[in-house]
Amino acid sequence: MxxxxxxxxxxxxxxxxxxxxxxxxxxxxxxxxxxxxxxxxxxxxxxxxxxxxxxxxxxxxxxxxxxxxxxxxxxxxxxxxxxxxxxxxxxxxxxxxPLVSKVHKEAEIHHRRGREIILIGHAGHPEVIGTMGQLPEGAVRLVETVADARAYEPTGDRPLAWITQTTLSVDDTKEIVDTLTERFPDIVAPHKDDICYATTNRQEAVKAVAPKVDAMVVVGAPNSSNSQRLREVAERAGCPTAILVQRAADIPWDALPALSRLGITAGASAPEVLVEEIIGAFADRYRVTVETVRTADETVAxxxxxxxxxxxxx
CATH class of the missing domain: 3.40.50.11270 (Rossmann fold)
Incomplete structure (x- = not known):
């Protein structure tokens, strides 16, 4: 494991x-x-x-x-x-x-400077609703996909700027940003990446583990954006089976492949006690040894x- x-x-x-x-x-x-x-x-x-x-x-x-x-x-x-x-x-x-508050401040600065703001994110997510709600209605326009970025039409001749939801897929966001930058070379980017350090670090750890395992279990909630992105990242990185579960009782045992090596991660809102519960559930069915694959150290508080x-x- x-x-x-x-x-x-x-x-x-x-x-x-x-x-x-x-x-x-x-x-x-x-x-x-x-x-x-x-x-x-x-x-x-x-x-x-x-x-x-x-x-x-x-x-x-x-x-x-x-x-x-x-x-x-x-x-x-x-x-x-x-x-x-x-x-x-x-x-x-x-x-x-505070990293979400940073995006709010960026949006306000862009608005004061007369820029048309593009928010890269998922419609209906509370963070997106909060960010768009920092400014008058219509001041921030949402782009969810590369196709949206290709189809985007500015509303006037104001300069453009982009910001992002903090819990997105790093790779997906890069594709969208690259598309916007290609179409609008003068678009203003954030001074520092809006995707939070934790989102990036957890995705990088999954990328390191996913090609080495038969299946990846992501511990997290179905309405957790960063947890869903971890599952998607595992699949793209070559893991044959990646599942998102909230607790050990949710593990779909019959849907799992024959396992010789399993990967486990957890979204940014999942406590460690649930990871331990998942490990215990697999230990009840398999002979388990646990190896930690660390790709970054976090000291942020x-x-x-x-x-x-x-x-x-x-």
Missing amino acids: LLCAPRGFCAGVDRAVQIVELALERYGAPVYVRHEIVHNKFVVEGLRTKGAVFIEELTEIPEADVERPVVFSAHGVPKSVPAAAQARNMFYLDATC FNLPRVLREPVVS
């Missing part, structure tokens, strides 16, 4: 989960969370048992609880959301990943909101 490293929780996910946990410790239950804090059912259910209440819109918070803390998810939110919270005098904590770092005043 080859275990990809890095895998699992990234700094942004770790920070977001900590924000909910610390808010529960400091303020007690309930703490409201707008949208899943991260895309992982196990993590969400664990926080729910501690007193987190997950909602999709702030209007779901009853007036009696309007002073209770509300946390915005790691994916980011449109500007209309904190504005609505302020209008109701809510106390909110923003768990948006993000600060918590100041209000959660300050000592409690009794």
Whole structure:
């Protein structure tokens, strides 16, 4: 068994989960969370048992609880959301990943400089909704595929700029960017790649392992963009079978090929306990030895909101 490293929780996910946990410790239950804090059912259910209440819109918070803390998810939110919270005098904590916030700032700068903004991403994903919601409607246009990039027509004579969702396939994004750059040589690129370090690192680890194994198991949620991309990367890198599962109970044993060597990785919102559970499930059926294949070391950490770092005043 080859275990990809890095895998699992990234700094942004770790920070977001900590924000909910610390808010529960400091303020007690309930703490409201707008949208899943991260895309992982196990993590969400664990926080729910501690007193987190997950909602999709702030209007779901009853007036009696309007002073209770509300946390915005790691994916980011449109500007209309904190504005609505302020209008109701809510106390909110923003768990948006700092790397997503960086993309928001880039979009705002491009807009101020009069550029037409192309966002490379997946329609309907919370991060995309949040990024597009930083600016007036129509200011950001979405491109999902190379075909979209080939068909893209600017709305006027403004200069163009592109930004991306942080959890995309590195290879797919490069193809789209190359197409846009070929068509619009003066298009403005980000100063630094928008795809986050964790997404890149996990995909590179999968590329190193995938050609060496009979199957790859990606631990993650079906609505997790970065987890889905890991499965796709494994297939493209030569792995005959790549599956995405949330937990050991989801493993489709009958669909797996004859195994002599298995690869395992985990999306950025999947905790290590689920990886261990998967390893245990295979150990119950096979004679297993585990070897870690490490392609990068990660030392990134993000600060918590100041209000959660300050000592409690009794």
